[in-house]
Amino acid sequence: MLTYHKPKIPDACPICNVLLRSLDLEVYNRVSICADCEMHFLQRFKPLWDEGWRPNPRQIEERLKERTKEPFFFVHL
Numbered sequence: 001m002l003t004y005h006k007p008k009i010p011d012a013c014p015i016c017n018v019l020l021r022s023l024d025l026e027v028y029n030r031v032s033i034c035a036d037c038e039m040h041f042l043q044r045f046k047p048l049w050d051e052g053w054r055p056n057p058r059q060i061e062e063r064l065k066e067r068t069k070e071p072f073f074f075v076h077l
Ligand SMILES: [Zn+2]
Pocket: 013, 014, 015, 016, 017, 018, 033, 034, 035, 036, 037, 038
């Protein structure tokens, strides 16, 4: 009998809601967001982030628009 264990990693990033890819998992384990959010939000706004700041929906939407222009966006590694 198979038992389904719910993984503790979600399907999508809690910040940008983009599906997590294999390359995001290591980042997620560290900071609970995807690699792109780490690069573009956490690292860029590190002091604010450490105080609990999170990007607002407009900032996330703008970042997602940028990401769709990038050639790697839909590539599965
Ligand atoms: Zn994200």
